Amino acid sequence: MDIADIKRPENLVYRKPALITDNVMHYCPGCSHGTVHKLIAEVIEEMGIQDSTIGISPVGCSVFAYNYIDIDWEEAAHGRAPALATATKRLCPDKHVFTYQGDGDLASIGTAEIIHACSRGENIVVIFINNGIYGMTGGQMAPTTLIGMKTSTTPYGRDPKLNGFPMVIADMIAHLDGTAYITRQSVHTAAAVRKAKSAIRKAFEYSEKNIGLSFVEIVATCNSGWKMSPVDANAWMVEHMFRKYPIGDIKDVLK
């Protein structure tokens, strides 16, 4: 069969999600942020909740997330997305409210906001992009940076004596009674992408049940900050990041 005969509308099996805008993403080639945006867009489209979803974008490389997914957005000060989401959800309980945050944003400057939003059991979704580094500002160490990992502020590798230990946020918040669903996923293979999408869908569905906060961590790459090619960064993530941040569900109050 000719390629031209295959490329017919009736044979279409995958296309760019309808809610991903035509704006060219400013992300570096191969950056995980774009892949995760796509999954959020697909879930919102499939659930038919485009008009009832409000996203809160962070400070970090994904600050412009509002340019890429065609829904309503707010833009929070650094780390404060869970506070804005709290107010938004309480004022508009019928809306689906989610934050999208990097590890510098969520696990460093915004630690208080995320911990207390979890503890209060806010009925929001948190998408946490853990690439182990401050991508946007030039690759400085984050609380999530692995021991021995080289960053621009730990040029000889993270030394726990000097820089402390990596913070495993998802496991920490699992101890808080206000969290309903906590999972850790990745987007480096097609199978991983499918699982991550199901997890994001479940998180949005749980937020409708008013049973507490749902948290989807995506173990991600920052190939620019890590100073690797996108393909090498994915392999490095599997070998090193997954050891400290293993993939899988951590908590599900409905199971």
Place this chain on the structure above:
Amino acid sequence: MAFKGAIEIDTAHCKGCGVCVTNCPTGSIRLSGMVNSKGYNYAEMTGDACIGCSACALVCPDSVITVYRVKI
């Protein structure tokens, strides 16, 4: 059941990251020797072994791959 597939790539917006290439089970996508206006070696379909599995498109951060599939 066997499938035959084909992909279409928005080469102008491809960033040449290569994650699609490593995810293709049939070696049907590669980076071109040519570059687009941004200077990226864009991805292109190669050969006729594509099975339309969508793996390349699922991992593409910039959503530039469209996939078609037919049963044969």
